[in-house]
Amino acid sequence: MRITKWIVGAFLFSGVLMAQSADGKQPKLKSQKEQDAVMAIFNAADPAGRITAVDALLGKFADSEYKGTALFIATAAAEEMNNWEKTVIYGDRTLEADPKNYGAMLILARGYATHTREFDFDKEEKLAKADKYAKGALELLKNAPKIRPDIQDEQWEAQRKTWISEAHEAMGLAASVRKKYDDSVAEYKLGLEATPGNQNLMTRIATAYLDAKKYDESIAAANQVLALSGLNPQVKSIAENIKARAVAGKATK
Structure with a gap:
């Protein structure tokens, strides 16, 4: 704060x-x-x-x-x-x-x-x-x-x-x-x-799911962030990165 x-x-x-x-x-x-x-x-x-x-x-x-x-x-x-x-x-x-x-x-x-x-x-x-x-x-x-x-x-x-x-x-x-x-x-x-609609918290949720190797949940959470209107460009980049890592992780399971 x-x-x-x-x-x-x-x-x-x-x-x-x-x-x-x-x-x-x-x-x-x-x-x-x-x-x-x-x-x-x-x-x-x-x-x-x-x-x-x-x-x-x-x-x-x-x-x-x-x-x-x-x-x-x-x-x-x-x-x-x-x-x-x-x-x-x-x-x-x-x-x-x-x-x-x-x-x-x-x-x-x-x-x-x-x-x-x-x-x-x-x-x-x-x-x-x-x-x-x-x-x-x-x-x-x-x-x-x-x-x-x-x-x-x-x-x-x-x-x-x-x-x-x-x-x-x-x-x-x-x-x-x-x-x-x-x-x-x-x-x-x-x-x-x-x-x-807190973009930061929504991104943190996607990250926590990724860290927990809950890839489907992480992808869904990242998609929720990416669907937001007026998305901060930095947050968009982070969400895209989280989603890509979750997709990659899911593919190796």
């Missing part, structure tokens, strides 16, 4: 930043200098600049009520920079400051699932974290308040379902690393229930 334009815009409300948190409490600024430090985070030109601004805020205002929000933004920025080590550091700090920050949980869930390999000595420990954070986010998202009060109900529900889908995708990825492909498909399908 990289910070999209919509999410960045949603952070800004009455000159202050909002977090992806189920806490629901509106933090308060204690001085003009603190407000300036908070706004420097939002106004930063790039992810590295946002992290620098977060560190500056917390260096000057360690007890800021925006600590959780700021650390979450740093977590998302570190993910955007593909810096997994920093993502974990800031993600853990976010949850220490704000245990209900489902945004940080989703980032960590996805990160642990995608950065864990089959032969890692601590594979199960890391995958357990992926599942824990994804499940934690799902629980919080059940009744999470809007991150901004003026967001329309339909817009909020669509975004909430997107995050629910991301949680199931993370658990599906973790299951794939465990080679539990049936579990992986089940999670991806739950994600699809929340976001019908």
Whole structure:
């Protein structure tokens, strides 16, 4: 979950930043200098600049009520920079400051699932974290308040379902690393229930079937992707590759 334009815009409300948190409490600024430090985070030109601004805020205002929000933004920025080590550091700090920050949980869930390999000595420990954070986010998202009060109900529900889908995708990825492909498909399908037509998830389903050597199912899933209107060219290429590999695999059985 990289910070999209919509999410960045949603952070800004009455000159202050909002977090992806189920806490629901509106933090308060204690001085003009603190407000300036908070706004420097939002106004930063790039992810590295946002992290620098977060560190500056917390260096000057360690007890800021925006600590959780700021650390979450740093977590998302570190993910955007593909810096997994920093993502974990800031993600853990976010949850220490704000245990209900489902945004940080989703980032960590996805990160642990995608950065864990089959032969890692601590594979199960890391995958357990992926599942824990994804499940934690799902629980919080059940009744999470809007991150901004003026967001329309339909817009909020669509975004909430997107995050629910991301949680199931993370658990599906973790299951794939465990080679539990049936579990992986089940999670991806739950994600699809929340976001019908999700090209990424549909492709992941086709891949999971391929990895499980269920070639007919993989071909059918790939065909579903290829039949979508407005298909992303990159996704189309991936789906075609999956289908070709499944056809080849079927021929050798």
